Amino acid sequence: MTQSRPRHSYPRRLAARIVGQAIVLFARAITAVHADWRGVGPSAKQRVYFANHVSNADMPMIWSVLPHHLRLRTRPVAASDYWLKNGIRAFAGAEVFRAVLVDRRPDERTDDPMKAITDALEDGASLIIFPEGLRNQGPELLKPFKSGLYNIAKARPDVELVPTWIANLSAVMPKGEVIPLPQMVRVIFGAPVQLGEAESRGEFLSRAATELATLRPEGQS
Amino acid sequence: MSPMLRDIGYLALGVSAVLLALTIFGDRLRARRHKPDPAIEVFMTRVDSWWAMVILFTLALLVGQLAVVLLFAIASFAALREFYTYSAHSKADHLSLALAFYIILPAQFLFIAFDMTRLFAVFIPVYIFLLLPFVSVLRGSTDKFLNRVSETQWGLMICVFYLSHIPALMWLHLPQDGLQQPSGRSMLLIAFLVLVVQTGDLVDFYMGRRVGRKRIVPDLSPKTWAGVAWGVAAAALLGLALSWITPFGPLAAAGMAALASICGQAGNLILRAIKRDRGLRDWSHLIPGQGGFLDQLDSVIFAAPAFFHLTRLWWLTT
Numbered sequence: 001m002t003q004s005r006p007r008h009s010y011p012r013r014l015a016a017r018i019v020g021q022a023i024v025l026f027a028r029a030i031t032a033v034h035a036d037w038r039g040v041g042p043s044a045k046q047r048v049y050f051a052n053h054v055s056n057a058d059m060p061m062i063w064s065v066l067p068h069h070l071r072l073r074t075r076p077v078a079a080s081d082y083w084l085k086n087g088i089r090a091f092a093g094a095e096v097f098r099a100v101l102v103d104r105r106p107d108e109r110t111d112d113p114m115k116a117i118t119d120a121l122e123d124g125a126s127l128i129i130f131p132e133g134l135r136n137q138g139p140e141l142l143k144p145f146k147s148g149l150y151n152i153a154k155a156r157p158d159v160e161l162v163p164t165w166i167a168n169l170s171a172v173m174p175k176g177e178v179i180p181l182p183q184m185v186r187v188i189f190g191a192p193v194q195l196g197e198a199e200s201r202g203e204f205l206s207r208a209a210t211e212l213a214t215l216r217p218e219g220q221s
Numbered sequence: 222m223s224p225m226l227r228d229i230g231y232l233a234l235g236v237s238a239v240l241l242a243l244t245i246f247g248d249r250l251r252a253r254r255h256k257p258d259p260a261i262e263v264f265m266t267r268v269d270s271w272w273a274m275v276i277l278f279t280l281a282l283l284v285g286q287l288a289v290v291l292l293f294a295i296a297s298f299a300a301l302r303e304f305y306t307y308s309a310h311s312k313a314d315h316l317s318l319a320l321a322f323y324i325i326l327p328a329q330f331l332f333i334a335f336d337m338t339r340l341f342a343v344f345i346p347v348y349i350f351l352l353l354p355f356v357s358v359l360r361g362s363t364d365k366f367l368n369r370v371s372e373t374q375w376g377l378m379i380c381v382f383y384l385s386h387i388p389a390l391m392w393l394h395l396p397q398d399g400l401q402q403p404s405g406r407s408m409l410l411i412a413f414l415v416l417v418v419q420t421g422d423l424v425d426f427y428m429g430r431r432v433g434r435k436r437i438v439p440d441l442s443p444k445t446w447a448g449v450a451w452g453v454a455a456a457a458l459l460g461l462a463l464s465w466i467t468p469f470g471p472l473a474a475a476g477m478a479a480l481a482s483i484c485g486q487a488g489n490l491i492l493r494a495i496k497r498d499r500g501l502r503d504w505s506h507l508i509p510g511q512g513g514f515l516d517q518l519d520s521v522i523f524a525a526p527a528f529f530h531l532t533r534l535w536w537l538t539t
Contacts (some may be wrong), residue, residue: 032302034506174312179319182298184306184505218500 008095016095023096027057027064031172031185035065038215039191040162042067046126049074049189050149051164052142052212053130055173056082057180058166062128063097065187075120076128077148079104100125104133114151121156128164131208137175141213145205153195153204163190163208165215188215225406226283228466232412233279240275243268266510270517278415282408286391287334289408293388294330299514300522301326301380303504308372313360317353321377325349329385336392345382350374379492379522380515386525387411393532409466410532413474414481416463417456418524421482422489425452442493449486456482473535480531481524488523 008016027033035042049062059076066074080101083093093099100120103109120127129152131145153161167186173179193208247265254261281288305318325345332341354370391408429448437444460478464471492515496504503512511517 032299032505032507168306171306174315177312177315179315179323181315181318182302182305182322184302 012095019092020096023060024064027060030180030182033061033065033185033187036186036188038188040189042070044070045160046124047160047162048127048129048152049162049164050129050131050208050212051166053132053135054170055135057169057173058130059097059128061166061169061185062164062187073124074126074128075100077102077117081105100127114148117148117152118155121159141216142209145209147201149208150201150204157195160192161208162192163212163215165212167217190215228409229279229282232466236275240268240272263510270508270510286408289391289411290330290334290388293384294326296514296518297326297330297381297384298322299507300384300518301376303513303515304376304380307499307501308376309365309368310373311362311364311369313362314357314369314373317356317373320353320356321373325377326381329381333385333389338392341385341389345377349377383522383526384518386529387414387521390414390529413463413467414524414528415521417460417478418481418485418521420459421452421456421485422520424455425449425486438490441497442490444486444490452486453479453482477528477532481528484527485520485524489520492519
């Protein structure tokens with residue numbers, strides 16, 4: 001899909017595929033995770049799935065419920081300081097999930113994170129992003145969204161922005177616990193959000209957050 | 222061919238013939254309609270799920286006791302996951318619930334696999350009843366403590382303890398077998414229990430809406446007294462017809478089947494009340510057309526312990 005990414009040797013690519021399948025199997029065994037395509041169907045349209053972020057397992061959950069042919073062309077946007085920390089994470093991030101790695105530390109970074117995102121969109125990839133930035137471990141439903149979502153909406157109005165609520169995942173592994181608890185998890189895809197003509201950054205971001213929050217099933221996180 | 226193998230064959234053939242008839246029936250209904258009819262599609266999905274369950278269960282019977290235990294252990298895991306997704310628990314119960322899934326559930330089914338009857342009958346109601354609340358209390362949170370520990374114990378009682386009585390049936394053997402190794406024929410008792418209870422449910426479901434007037438719990442369930450009576454009668458009739466796979470005589474088989482069906486229908490109402498309380502229609506989506514494992518197994522789960530103990534009692538006294 002891209003020219004910029006190095007092409008790995010066959011054994012490495014095979015290993016990445018096997019690890020990817022193992023992650024999907026593990027996610028299904030523990031959470032029986034399933035997709036609720038409420039506002040959109042699974043389609044090959046280019047999309048940005050924007051989701052709530054409560055744990056590091058969020059991204060693998062969305063990744064697991066996507067049909068295989070969509071998963072192949074969907075890349076998560078992830079923090080490079082997390083995914084490059086050690087060799088295993090670097091392998092999982094770059095080769096299993098084929099993540100678009102961005103530096104979330106504004107004072108240390110050298111390249112523009114939006115550039116990496118728009119490049120990936122230019123290549124035709126769909127993306128998974130977490131506009132809250134850091135994991136939400138507070139009592140509020142969603143933390144205020146960062147501007148990335150607005151910038152994407154502005155730069156690429158042709159790409160569908162799909163709100164994606166991951167339900168009940170926080171019960172699987174609350175903060176500080178190490179054993180994943182078997183719990184049913186659902187990934188709910190809502191109707192795409194579009195940037196209005198006269199809409200400001202703040203208005204758009206809070207509307208997108210509201211659209212996302214309305215997908216939350218009653219009585220569950 | 223051993224008599225056991227022959228009986229499994231007859232049973233599988235008989236059930237397949239019924240399912241085949243239902244499949245053809247559904248297909249013809251479907252062909253007569255011009256547009257897809259949702260009621261028929263639901264019916265066909267259910268029939269497909271039954272096919273899958275019958276094939277899986279028959280294979281497990283053919284492979285042997287361990288496969289049967291494994292099959293029910295997996296069902297128990299899925300059922301417990303459905304129950305605990307909606308039960309009251311907080312972060313302080315994380316370890317207790319993890320123990321329930323990863324230690325207690327496998328232990329209970331290992332006790333069954335190795336026929337440790339005394340242990341499996343007391344493990345969860347006696348020892349775990351004490352252990353899990355203790356593990357939870359160690360975390361110090363007392364908020365809704367009674368709700369949390371009782372719902373946790375309830376989940377284990379239904380989804381693990383009660384459910385594990387289904388595979389436990391295979392170790393029941395007649396006293397006159399003496400100290401001989403059980404021949405494995407009692408595995409067929411599982412098929413007997415599942416078939417009579419599910420048939421009772423089906424007949425209640427389809428007859429109750431036609432003939433019944435007086436609902437048992439009007440706001441909760443469309444079950445009527447007449448529907449239940451029809452279901453129990455159908456279960457008894459099937460029990461009579463299947464008495465050749467049981468150690469019972471024809472009349473005793475009919476009686477046991479009726480009793481199992483009554484327990485099952487009571488259990489169905491109890492679980493329905495829990496679902497209503499939590500605002501659920503189905504426990505999950507895992508069995509196409511049926512809902513979750515708990516929706517599928519509810520009546521069999523509640524029928525199994527009474528069936529198990531009454532069978533033992535019956536043999537002790539006759």
